Amino acid sequence: MKGRPLFPFAVIAIAGILLMVALSFQGLLASQADEGEAEEEIVFDDPIAAGEELTQRSCLSCHGQDLQGLASNPAINALEGKFTEEEIVQIIFGQYEGVNMPAMSNLKPAEAEAIATYLLHISE
Numbered sequence: 001m002k003g004r005p006l007f008p009f010a011v012i013a014i015a016g017i018l019l020m021v022a023l024s025f026q027g028l029l030a031s032q033a034d035e036g037e038a039e040e041e042i043v044f045d046d047p048i049a050a051g052e053e054l055t056q057r058s059c060l061s062c063h064g065q066d067l068q069g070l071a072s073n074p075a076i077n078a079l080e081g082k083f084t085e086e087e088i089v090q091i092i093f094g095q096y097e098g099v100n101m102p103a104m105s106n107l108k109p110a111e112a113e114a115i116a117t118y119l120l121h122i123s124e
């Protein structure tokens with residue numbers, strides 16, 4: 001050992017470099033997996049339950065805790081007969097003529113559909 005005092009440090013350095021390479025490679029694989037997932041169409045096993053959760057997260061702040069309307073924002077708890085599921089999706093994305101709601105473009109189409117399914121379900 002006396003002749004090669006740097007040997008243990010070299011071993012540690014090489015081990016560290018190998019570990020870094022391994023971790024970044026793993027990170028690359030993981031990020032590729034994420035991208036693949038993002039492109040897949042979401043399919044909800046239970047659209048009504050999913051819609052309820054999404055509605056609570058995205059709509060209560062403006063339409064009120066019980067969806068009965070808040071300040072000048074209209075109620076959305078009795079939409080049956082007023083809008084179809086497709087029209088509610090258009091409203092959510094700001095594409096329905098006559099309703100100027102701020103578009104919720106962070107939602108995916110399948111999520112907006114689940115919300116519309118839920119809103120029509122509770123208004124029956």
Ligand code: HEC
Pocket residue numbers: 055058059060061062063072073074075076079082083088091092098099100101102104115119
């Ligand atoms: C930033 C506040 C805000 C958020 C968040 C919001 N809305 Fe609205 N919404 C409005 C306003 C304001 C109107 C009225 C627009 C108008 O009269 O032109 C409206 C109108 C509507 C209408 C039409 C109601 C009617 O009887 O005319 C529906 C349906 C609706 N929103 C659904 C939703 C859903 C579903 C969500 C959640 C995904 C949501 N909104 C989130 C503000 C909001």
